[in-house]
Amino acid sequence: MRTHALAAIGVFLALGATMAQAADNNAALDLIRKECSTCHGPRGISVAPTFPNLAGQQAGYLEVQLRAFRDHSRADPHAQAFMWGMAAQLTDAIIKDMATYFAAQPPAPGTSAGSAEVAAGKKIYTDGIPGQSIAACQSCHGPNAAGNGPFPRLAGQHRRYLEKQLEVFASNLRANELMHATAQTLTALQISQLAAFLSAQ
Amino acid sequence: MQRVTLAVALTAILAALTPSTAHATPSFARQTGVSCQGCHTVFPELTPFGRKFKLNAYVFTNVKQLEPINEQGQRTLALSDLPPLSLQLQASNTTLNRSLPDNGVPKDLSQKNSTEFPQALSLFYTGKIADQLGAFLQLTWEPSGDSIGIDNSDLRFANHASFDSIGLSDFIYGLTLNNNPTSQDVWNSTPAWGYPFILTNAGVPPVAQALLDGQLAQVSAGLGAYVYLFDHLYVEVSGYRSAQTSFTNATTGGPGPLDSTAPGARISSAAAPYWRLAWEQVWGDHSLEVGTYGIWAPTHPPGIGEKGPTNTFTDAALDAQYQYITDDHIFSLTGTWIHEDRKFDNVTLATHRHNTLDTERLTASYFFRRWIGGSVQGFSTTGSRDQVMYATGTPILGSGRGRPDTQGAVVELDFLPWLNTKLGVQYTIYSKFNGGTRNYDGFGRSASDNNTVFVYVWTAF
Numbered sequence: 001m002r003t004h005a006l007a008a009i010g011v012f013l014a015l016g017a018t019m020a021q022a023a024d025n026n027a028a029l030d031l032i033r034k035e036c037s038t039c040h041g042p043r044g045i046s047v048a049p050t051f052p053n054l055a056g057q058q059a060g061y062l063e064v065q066l067r068a069f070r071d072h073s074r075a076d077p078h079a080q081a082f083m084w085g086m087a088a089q090l091t092d093a094i095i096k097d098m099a100t101y102f103a104a105q106p107p108a109p110g111t112s113a114g115s116a117e118v119a120a121g122k123k124i125y126t127d128g129i130p131g132q133s134i135a136a137c138q139s140c141h142g143p144n145a146a147g148n149g150p151f152p153r154l155a156g157q158h159r160r161y162l163e164k165q166l167e168v169f170a171s172n173l174r175a176n177e178l179m180h181a182t183a184q185t186l187t188a189l190q191i192s193q194l195a196a197f198l199s200a201q
Numbered sequence: 202m203q204r205v206t207l208a209v210a211l212t213a214i215l216a217a218l219t220p221s222t223a224h225a226t227p228s229f230a231r232q233t234g235v236s237c238q239g240c241h242t243v244f245p246e247l248t249p250f251g252r253k254f255k256l257n258a259y260v261f262t263n264v265k266q267l268e269p270i271n272e273q274g275q276r277t278l279a280l281s282d283l284p285p286l287s288l289q290l291q292a293s294n295t296t297l298n299r300s301l302p303d304n305g306v307p308k309d310l311s312q313k314n315s316t317e318f319p320q321a322l323s324l325f326y327t328g329k330i331a332d333q334l335g336a337f338l339q340l341t342w343e344p345s346g347d348s349i350g351i352d353n354s355d356l357r358f359a360n361h362a363s364f365d366s367i368g369l370s371d372f373i374y375g376l377t378l379n380n381n382p383t384s385q386d387v388w389n390s391t392p393a394w395g396y397p398f399i400l401t402n403a404g405v406p407p408v409a410q411a412l413l414d415g416q417l418a419q420v421s422a423g424l425g426a427y428v429y430l431f432d433h434l435y436v437e438v439s440g441y442r443s444a445q446t447s448f449t450n451a452t453t454g455g456p457g458p459l460d461s462t463a464p465g466a467r468i469s470s471a472a473a474p475y476w477r478l479a480w481e482q483v484w485g486d487h488s489l490e491v492g493t494y495g496i497w498a499p500t501h502p503p504g505i506g507e508k509g510p511t512n513t514f515t516d517a518a519l520d521a522q523y524q525y526i527t528d529d530h531i532f533s534l535t536g537t538w539i540h541e542d543r544k545f546d547n548v549t550l551a552t553h554r555h556n557t558l559d560t561e562r563l564t565a566s567y568f569f570r571r572w573i574g575g576s577v578q579g580f581s582t583t584g585s586r587d588q589v590m591y592a593t594g595t596p597i598l599g600s601g602r603g604r605p606d607t608q609g610a611v612v613e614l615d616f617l618p619w620l621n622t623k624l625g626v627q628y629t630i631y632s633k634f635n636g637g638t639r640n641y642d643g644f645g646r647s648a649s650d651n652n653t654v655f656v657y658v659w660t661a662f
Binding site for chain 1 (some may be wrong): 233234235236238239249250253257261262263265317361370371432443483484485486528529590
């Protein structure tokens with residue numbers, strides 16, 4: 001009888017310990033489930049275009065961005081309003097786990113857009129605009145816009161999010177020398193065409 | 202005699218003044234590090250993210266935590282470094298279309314204007330208490346009643362679970378302990394957090410109000426369980442009882458049981474069941490909610506003990522909310538319809554054993570860059586005629602015809618110089634009041650006499 005009780009207590013404690021352990025290992029997943037998913041969707045595909053899709057995003061890019069939110073070096077208005085708070089207490093290890101999780105999710109399928117604007121956007125993306133000294137986007141973001149390391153995936157991203165980012169790069173609210181130089185020479189129409197093409201991929 | 206009647210009327214008006222409700226809290230912003238706009242379109246209306254934050258028991262935090270562990274490595278506490286306190290101030294000026302009678306002699310000395318500084322001052326503790334436990338607690342001081350008391354309060358536990366084997370992916374489940382049915386709700390189409398978000402307390406309140414439409418606010422205690430499934434479906438079941446309201450047990454001197462001799466006390470013999478079912482669909486910048494809520498409440502009228510006959514209120518309501526939210530433009534549309542069925546076994550309070558009351562509200566609001574905007578609401582309460590219940594014989598507050606019907610509109614313009622400060626002008630127009638347009642009370646007052654211009658400052662910090 002007594003051994004039974006001891007065994008039961010032992011099992012109970014072991015279970016407790018396992019649960020505590022499991023909780024620690026899943027700190028990133030727990031946060032994704034309870035917090036990130038609220039805006040970005042449980043698998044990194046968001047509903048509202050205010051919030052970017054994260055599924056299939058480059059892990060390197062996500063890590064850089066989360067650290068930039070944490071140290072406030074990414075300071076566009078939405079970053080300040082939402083992500084500064086969200087990232088404030090993230091450790092490097094959690095950031096790494098989060099980036100790994102979202103990078104591993106299947107990316108969002110593209111959404112349809114007008115064929116003329118898609119074609120125009122594709123031309124800018126593939127060839128750049130020599131007359132405006134704009135280099136081909138694909139040279140950094142890849143031929144399929146899947147991104148590469150610190151260069152983000154753009155394919156399948158929300159159209160309005162892409163437009164917004166080009167606007168805040170242009171106004172330097174989101175500080176990035178390379179993108180500032182590119183975005184400030186783009187016209188509103190060109191931004192719209194690029195975003196149409198990329199969101200349709 | 203007439204003077205006595207007027208004095209009674211004035212006392213009744215004072216007693217009937219509805220407490221102003223209040224909401225958004227800077228403590229949440231401090232705790233989460235997320236700006237007001239994360240959770241609110243324009244406070245106190247919630248965004249989809251704000252709804253999740255509430256469903257998750259207000260626990261999400263980005264403040265350094267005090268988190269001691271025991272020898273088993275388990276966390277025994279999770280307290281924020283700083284308590285999530287904030288203050289809210291509401292100051293206002295109310296202008297009635299026609300002044301209320303004065304208590305003194307001559308009776309025409311009264312003024313139409315009431316300035317209140319503050320109308321209400323609130324202290325909030327809103328935020329995380331422990332890992333899955335959070336609170337929205339509000340204490341409010343209202344100088345008009347010279348009273349400090351508990352306002353809408355919600356103590357909440359929430360967690361996540363999933364049963365993948367039966368196709369149930371991650372969902373939220375929780376418990377809420379609160380003091381106002383629908384205050385736990387996350388949509389702004391239900392009464393507790395519905396429009397108008399702030400009301401004058403110097404206007405004339407209509408004679409009829411559904412039980413769920415604020416009559417149980419702060420005088421009841423409810424415990425409920427809820428789930429939010431598939432990221433779409435909210436299901437809640439709660440039980441409400443009247444909360445002890447500061448009466449002393451005459452024998453022991455300790456806190457008494459619910460005292461049925463207390464004026465206005467409503468005692469549910471058992472817990473009155475409250476239900477809530479809602480479906481939310483979010484697409485792009487749009488969200489739509491459609492739902493139902495209600496309560497079945499056997500109550501005891503004042504002066505009737507637990508063994509006496511009950512008067513049973515059954516409120517069944519439908520509601521819907523649509524929101525379009527972008528940085529530049531915010532548009533919302535909320536509506537609710539409450540059908541109340543009143544069955545009076547205790548007939549001293551009503552002529553008819555059976556009465557009905559229907560309340561409808563439809564509100565549209567628009568804001569530009571969370572900076573300037575406004576709202577328009579149409580409201581209507583109609584119901585069966587009952588001499589005892591509505592023809593109270595009181596000037597201004599009663600209905601000469603014994604009818605509860607009150608209809609009209611609210612038009613409001615708002616300006617928010619900062620996200621936590623609102624300046625508003627609200628105009629309430631009555632086309633019908635307590636069953637009549639002219640001489641509705643039998644003492645010569647018209648519905649339009651109760652039209653109100655309410656100018657206010659509302660800030661929380």
